[in-house]
Amino acid sequence: MTVMGVILAGGQARRMGGGDKGLLELGGVSLLGRVIQRLDPQVEAMCLNANGDPARFEAFGLPVVADPVEGFAGPLAGVLAGMRWAEAQGAEQVVSVAADTPFFPRDLVERLIAGGAASSPVLAAVREAGRVRRQPTFGLWPVALADDLEAALKGGVRKVVQWTDRHDGREVVFGSSDAFFNVNTPEDLAKAELML
Known part of the structure; x- marks a missing residue:
């Protein structure tokens, strides 16, 4: 089964003062560069979901796909952008990761595939x-659900789990929450430097 990747970088980074968080450096390498290094061995190919001028990401050599719905509709819009791109490549599934989460598991895709069904997110x-907390920007998405997701977004759905629960959504529990530590604030960036 062909799995493509989409890196979600379409957020507005308000808590970081705006701009592209993925371009911030962590240990001399951009957050986005670190995410690409982790995702690359896990997928056939990948694209970057970002809005605005794609030229700012030229150095990374990835196709840049914008949200296909208006108004910063959140991570589901980025997932849909990735689904549409993967669909055009002939892929059946796309995995999403966040551009500001540099430590995600190196076996993410393998474990998501093993823990799910081909027809469900x-x-x-x-x-x-003591409770399970889903990571809504890290998922495996069947491309066949793209039309349904687009209709849901146009109908106002914004919460990832609201949509995944409609489609027998599953989850795979990973050991450490540090694996999904994301950089939202300058303090988080300082913490990530220590984690590195």
């Missing part, structure tokens, strides 16, 4: 304080 999750 599968989200990564972690166990914290």
Whole structure:
């Protein structure tokens, strides 16, 4: 089964003061560069979901796909952009990762595939304080659901789990929440430097 990747970088980074968080450096390498290094061995090919001028990402050599719906509709819009791109490449599934999460598991795709069904979305999750918390930007998405997702977005759905639950969404629990640590603030970036 062919799995493509989409890196979600379409957010507005308000808590970081705006701009592209993925371009911030962590240990001398951009966050986006670190994410690409982790995802590349796990997928056949990948694209970057970002809005605005794609030229700012030229150095990474990836196709840049914008949200196919208006108004910063959140991560589901980026997932849909990735689905449409993967569909054009002939892929059956696309995995999404966040551009600001540099430590995600190196076996993410393998475990998501093993833990799901080809016809249902599968989200990564972690166990914290006795409960399972889904990571909505890290998932495996059947391209066949793209039309349904587009209709849901046009109908106002914004919450990832609201849509995945409609489609027998599953989850795969990963051991450490640190694996999905994301950089939202300058303090988070400083913490990531220590984690590195």
